[in-house]
Amino acid sequence: MRKLPDKSFPVATKKITEKPRVVMPDGSREISFFDQVYDVVRQIPKGRVTSYGAIARFLGSGKSARMVGWALNGASAIKPKVPAHRVVNSAGLLSGKAHFATPTLMEELLAKEKIKVLNEKIVDFDKKFWDPAAELAL
DNA sequence: TTTGTGACGTATT
DNA sequence: GAATACGCCACAA
Numbered sequence: 001m002r003k004l005p006d007k008s009f010p011v012a013t014k015k016i017t018e019k020p021r022v023v024m025p026d027g028s029r030e031i032s033f034f035d036q037v038y039d040v041v042r043q044i045p046k047g048r049v050t051s052y053g054a055i056a057r058f059l060g061s062g063k064s065a066r067m068v069g070w071a072l073n074g075a076s077a078i079k080p081k082v083p084a085h086r087v088v089n090s091a092g093l094l095s096g097k098a099h100f101a102t103p104t105l106m107e108e109l110l111a112k113e114k115i116k117v118l119n120e121k122i123v124d125f126d127k128k129f130w131d132p133a134a135e136l137a138l
Numbered sequence: 139t140t141t142g143t144g145a146c147g148t149a150t151t
Numbered sequence: 152g153a154a155t156a157c158g159c160c161a162c163a164a
Contacts, residue, residue: 052146063159069145096145
């Protein structure tokens with residue numbers, strides 16, 4: 001996946017439920033913002049978590065954390081599994097748990113990875129936090 | 139086309 | 152430190 005977006009960021013993203021990949025104006029194939037999000041999320045080590053904002057910054061958009069969440073909205077429909085449960089907001093809250101198959105699924109998955117969740121919040125979020133910019137160091 | 143909404147985040151009050 | 156305000160940008164209506 002490499003590559004970072006900035007200006008050459010692909011514009012025409014189709015429905016995320018369809019083909020995430022887009023074609024750049026120059027004809028070169030580029031990875032859509034959504035795919036990049038999925039890639040990063042897939043690389044989150046087991047037992048670690050990250051935030052929407054961290055991913056957004058890593059991808060260059062910075063303030064487009066909402067788009068990360070939006071992308072994850074269709075994560076369940078993506079072929080390779082996307083561990084969306086490892087992505088929370090900057091406060092370490094499971095803001096997206098309601099969007100899983102079941103409201104308890106997210107906690108369950110996190111529990112499997114030895115991540116404790118107390119009152120919708122990740123325990124020791126600071127320690128579990130995984131920064132793509134630092135770890136992937138692209 | 140314009141408007142509103144959102145798995146967010148940061149700056150103010 | 153909690154509550155608000157605002158910025159962001161893709162998408163649906």
